[in-house]
Amino acid sequence: MLRTIAFTLALTAATPLFAQTPPPPPPAEAKMQALPYVTAAGMSDLYEINSSQIALEKSQNPDVRKFAQMLIDHHQKTTAATVKAAQKAGLTPPPPALGGATASITELQTASTPDFDRLYLGQQLPAHQAALDLHQSYAKEGDKAPLKATARTAIPIIKKHIAAVTKLQAGKSSDHAGHASM
Template sequence: MPKALRIAPALRLALGIAAAPISGMAQTPDYVKAAGMSDLYEITSSKLALQKSRNAEVRRFAQMMIDHHQQTTAATVHAARQDGLRPTPPRLGGAQASIGELNRASGDAFDRLYIGQQIPAHQAALELHQGYAANGDKPALKASAQSAVPIVQQHIQMLQQMPR
């Protein structure tokens, strides 16, 4: 049996996932659910950034988030199907509160909040994908998780360079 998959506490809280490490038979469905929720949060929050931000750098980053996270969602769904699963459409779950905060913010405060939310969300997503790539039990999903790692790492590097 693979080692337990640990989902980062920040992502678990944001996405409403159980606090215990994921292990055994529940590992793969929980990974697919968490990856979908994470991508949906990134897409939804970034669409808000395109609507609300007047900062060109934030807007460019937001568009890239939409494009990249739509691609990682499609890759995860495709891999899950290859591995014989039937993934359901992702839901925001606990991340809805973070979206609500963004909805209420405006101007420079919106930009700071958006970037401030993106950093821990991406760090948690990185841990999620790295964990499944190392310990997952489905080959296509493991490969998909591994291919998501450099994408998320690139996002983190970009976020670290953005003004807060």
């Protein structure tokens, strides 16, 4: 019994638990007002790009690396589209900033290699769900037509990302259960 407890404690100490800190959700006004929307969309895209660049450096899983590259490519395009739409709407968009997503990036930068994929994928699902909510809400209730159109075009891209991360997480679960990997 004591051996079991000692083994469990040693195993727990060897594999630290991380919070999987996703970026904070956008403020409510970002769902209806142009400038807060552009700022929130920029933060979301920048987080996705930066977190995925870290994944390309740290992940050993080719499927995670492929997913990360897809996110970089897609979110660079959505950022460019949002900036262009903001300018068309008469706004001068601020450069994207991480804001509250800095803690999420730091968590990924400091993660050990064995923990990285779990942390990265664990952040991606809530981050993309928040982004989906932001773009769907702005597409429906936003105050600037060019940005509403851009928000609508982002929705299927984000849904594709949610499906991909969900599939990757399911694959990671089956890997740990001893089933065939993806």
